[in-house]
Amino acid sequence: DTGVSQDPRHKITKRGQNVTFRCDPISEHNRLYWYRQTLGQGPEFLTYFQNEAQLEKSRLLSDRFSAERPKGSFSTLEIQRTEQGDSAMYLCASSLSRELFFGEGSRLTVL
Amino acid sequence: GNSVTQMEGPVTLSEEAFLTINCTYTATGYPSLFWYVQYPGEGLQLLLKATKADDKGSNKGFEATYRKETTSFHLEKGSVQVSDSAVYFCALSGEAAGNKLTFGGGTRVLVKP
Numbered sequence: 001d002t003g004v005s006q007d008p009r010h011k012i013t014k015r016g017q018n019v020t021f022r023c024d025p026i027s028e029h030n031r032l033y034w035y036r037q038t039l040g041q042g043p044e045f046l047t048y049f050q051n052e053a054q055l056e057k058s059r060l061l062s063d064r065f066s067a068e069r070p071k072g073s074f075s076t077l078e079i080q081r082t083e084q085g086d087s088a089m090y091l092c093a094s095s096l097s098r099e100l101f102f103g104e105g106s107r108l109t110v111l
Numbered sequence: 112g113n114s115v116t117q118m119e120g121p122v123t124l125s126e127e128a129f130l131t132i133n134c135t136y137t138a139t140g141y142p143s144l145f146w147y148v149q150y151p152g153e154g155l156q157l158l159l160k161a162t163k164a165d166d167k168g169s170n171k172g173f174e175a176t177y178r179k180e181t182t183s184f185h186l187e188k189g190s191v192q193v194s195d196s197a198v199y200f201c202a203l204s205g206e207a208a209g210n211k212l213t214f215g216g217g218t219r220v221l222v223k224p
Contacts, residue, residue, distance in 0.1 A: 004154075031210070033211060033212075040216075040217070041216055041217070042115075042200050042202075042214030042215050042216045042217050043155070043200070044214075045211050045212070045213070048211055056211070061178050065163070088215075091154070091155070092211075093155075095210065097210070098143045098160075098204045098210045099145075099157055099160065100157075100210075100212055101157075102147075102154045102155040102156070103154055104153065104154035105154060
């Protein structure tokens with residue numbers, strides 16, 4: 001399968017714990033995006049990378065959130081000291097042009 | 112900033128009925144417009160796109176025309192099937208800022224046999 005893959009698909013954690021999600025984009029795609037989707041809403045932009053450079057961060061991305069793409073390939077999104085409001089689906093997408101290809105998402109539940 | 116507004120659902124239809132989902136946008140410059148679909152338990156998939164005014168995107172019997180004068184990109188299908196039951200998202204990609212997508216809130220469509 002050469003699509004965008006995300007891991008883990010589901011994560012249940014207790015409030016205050018740290019969690020990390022991984023995204024493997026389609027190879028040769030230079031842009032990688034993170035979105036958050038809550039129930040019944042459209043995806044909201046969090047951040048994006050061009051190669052290894054993080055070029056934009058949404059104001060939704062509080063100080064507890066950090067994203068990296070160290071070698072311009074896979075990316076990680078870490079959430080520190082999780083809160084119940086962080087419960088959502090975290091989507092990763094990659095692109096070479098204006099068309100974004102999405103992974104199936106990582107669902108986070110914070111108890 | 113950029114924004115997308117689409118009709119709220121759920122939209123419930125019978126098989127073979129005509130489907131329209133309205134979408135309007137606000138953007139500077141000349142954005143590209145997209146419809147993405149999310150089937151139950153699956154990720155977002157691109158359904159169709161249009162990159163300039165008066166372009167018509169089409170796929171799987173769905174169509175949408177980029178109307179700059181009315182800033183709209185309404186999705187239509189002439190005869191829906193049960194398998195079209197999904198959530199549909201209208202989105203735009205601006206000229207700047209890395210082609211990130213701005214999404215509407217989504218419209219859930221349920222097609223009954």
